[in-house]
Amino acid sequence: MRRGDSILSKIDWLTVLLFFVIVMLGWLNIYAAVYDENATQNIFSMSLNSGRQLIFIAVIIVLIIVMLVVDFKFYDTFAFAIYGSVLFLLIFILIFGREVAGSKSWFELGAFRFQPSEFAKFATCLAVAKFISTGGFRMDQLRNQIVLFAIIGVPAVLIILQGDTGTALVYSVFILVFFREGMAPTLLILGVSAAIIFILTLMVENHWYLYGGIVLIAAAAIFFSKRTRKRIVMVVLGAAIIVLVIKSVDYVVSDILKPHQQNRVKAFINPDADPLGFGWNVTQSKIAIGSGGAFGKGFLKGTQTKFDFVPEQSTDFIFCTIAEEHGWFGSFIIIGLFVCLLLRLIFVAERQKWRFARVYGYSVACILFFHFAVNIGMTIGLFPVIGIPLPMFSYGGSSLIGFTVLIFILVKLDAHRGQVLVH
């Protein structure tokens, strides 16, 4: 590859295409979500979310051009600097930020407001990539693992302190990246198991069934495997820990979680318990989606979303609009588009010879995956309601810009993959 070749010939156009298809479909559906057949505003009207989203789209196009022009080594060189500045912003906002809907995560600059937590994502990606790609890094060293968890933990804690637990949870997805980069799967398995036990505990009212099940499994584990002393001790200890986890669930739910978080958990476990109260969002979201049928009610013809039965339709619950108006077929297209983009990002990441770029690529793919899975999962009742947007789809400038930066740093790095010396 000659140095003088235009950047345009080297970027991964498939990623860019998928990105813009999703952005434009998002824009149309934001319009559908706020559409009011009795009003006269059109899709470009600045008083509607769709009109403002168009501005954001214009902004990201400019931003993309700038990012493609900036030297690709900038991201590697300034990874920690960017990370540090974002941490500073997060702390700054805790003190001076503006409180919106219960969380102090907004930053005001004149007429503009933005959420630094959206930028913390790509900054953390850069820092994680930078740290893993430093010479002599070995994933199996405890010290390195501690540093990595600190890198994702600090912004997560700061965001929790802002009152935006949903966004903080996104950082847990880095475990998947670490796993790809060689971390033992134990942590992943432990995490998934803990989540399953937690949910089981909430669903099964009589905990004695759970205890009985654990004792049975433990007995079976001892009986059917080699009965070394060490193993028996391990199994008994493990069972005891699980019992303690179960015991702690009630405490966690009723004492650590805030009331609105408790309600979200309750609504997830049993949305029918109070369909007009805490179960409202999930119930109405499922009704809107379920009423779409196979092919939907037609563009702008959704009733549940138009008549505001579904809350936050243009942001967190945008998927309801798609599913109601375009049915299962439309849902299939959207989910298909996301799966294609995610697999393409992993493909792009895998073809990097530079570890920094590969780790960064995986981080981007995993963050997008987390958003995709949790956002759609919550609208169909497979996940508790966690207020995080559907990437590039949901209305919102900070989120759109955040994801654009995430993806186009990878596109930029990928375009220069031929110029990197492999360590």
Place this chain on the structure above:
Amino acid sequence: MNESRKNIIQMVIVAVAVIFLVKLFSIQVLDDKYAQAATSNIIHKVIEYPYRGTIRDRNGKLIVYNTPQFDITITPKEVKVLDTAKFCKLFEITPEELRNKYAALRESKGFSYVKPNAFIKQLSERDLARIQDYLIDFPGFDLQPRTSRAYTYPVLANALGYVSEINKRQLDRDTADYYHQGDYIGQSGLEAYYENQLRGKRGVRYKKRNVRGIEMGDFEDGKFDTLAVRGENLISTIDIDLQRYGEELLKGKSGSIVAIEPSSGEILSLVSGPSYDPNDLSGKKYSKNYYKISSDSLKPLFNRPLMAQYRPGSIFKIIQAMVGLQEGVITKQTYIPCIKYPMNCHHHGPGETLVGAITHSCNPYFYNVMKRMVNQGVSEDPFEDTRIGIRKWNDYIESFGLGSPLGIDLPSEKSGMVPSVEYYDRAYNGRPWKFSNIYSISIGEGENLVVPIQMANFAALVANRGYYYIPHLVKSIGGSGKPLPQFTEKHHTMVDDKYFDIAVEAMANVIKEGTGQYRAKLKDIEVCGKTGTVQNDPLPDHSVFIAFAPRDNPKIAVSVYVESAGQGARAAASIASLMIEKYLLGGTERPNIEAYVKKGDFL
């Protein structure tokens, strides 16, 4: 290793997508409960109450119409913090009433948290003027227009009936499922009898509503909507002026006046005394007044013309005469001496032929007539012979419209009583009985019972010389111009029409020279009538009079009952003749008689 981990991550992504698509397929395509929930989310059923039909009198005067009123509805979901003191002041209720009202509403069957429920009912237009500007201060409270009944004249209450909210028993009985809780339904009188015609048909409009309950247009462009069809207007047979006059005459008395046009069976007036103002049981006043009216010791809700049962008294002698003639046991010339046995008699000659016997109301004469009729010697056994005779007699009497409800277009008509063989068997508890045991029925005493409407019908029957139409109160339903079909059918008695001329002659004589000559004789109109005095021990007798006029081509037949007012020749005869004058001449030429009636001192 890293290659397989890449695959694991890719598999996780694809697996999540597949789980989503399967779940979506199940809730979107396989399960239609969400589609139904979506429809019920947005659909709001708006009931359009039809306009209830009006009622006019025979001359086109409006007597029953609708007046607008309003219900205040509550949508609990939309109610913000309620300023109870202000609310109670505006709606003129106490905080306690408000609490009780809401508690009762919550208990009721149709209560909805998200839809409007009727809360404070039946506010008048005057209330509305006071309230509507302040209603905006109370989110969740709205107006629902309705109508209630209004009555031009404070008369005819029992015949018109009233309309009130449907009760639980009626709801349970409504197998067609037309009515809902809170609907209004005719409860008595014409309002109940013609409920199906008057109520019209409810319309339903399906509106779309958003989550805040704001209307967002028609559902499916109104494809499923139905229009309300207004109820049919009725034209009554009542002459409202005559009715008002009758109620005025009966004021302060207990009794009834029934006037019928003989040639059609149309009821010209149906007076029940004492009565009440029908407006008192309309709309919001219903609950306040119903108890008061229904617990009145004089029973204003008791519709005497249809429900009061009296012994027929001397009037019954005309019927006996007709039956005797038909049976051939007497002729017009039959002379029977008045031996004042087995029952006493009034002062008259030593004996009478038929017309004289009716005119002078001779008791022994009709004792003999009935004895001849009942004991015709069909059987050797006097007991059996009486049974045969009574059976035949029953058939005759019943053909005069007695002993069972006539079928007038009002609910709760009583049947009266014609004692039958079975009745006497029961009364004598299996012991034998014969004519000498039961003869008091021959002069209209004993076990006989009649209802005033039956007596008026009998007067019409004689006026028609042998037939009648079932008396009715509605001559035209909607645009048809016709009454219900059963009211255009002629009913003949078992007695040949030719014999009725004798009854007419006798009744004319009663007015000319008999008991009716003092207060029922009119200068230009030949009135035919018969007095009756019904024993009512220990209280004074009931005063009874039936009449029709003019003798030829009669226009009006009347029966008058005045309870505990003594001889029929006084109160009842006076009132009947005044009614005839009012109807035929527009007013009386005998102010002294009118004053006599209004004074009400008959004994």
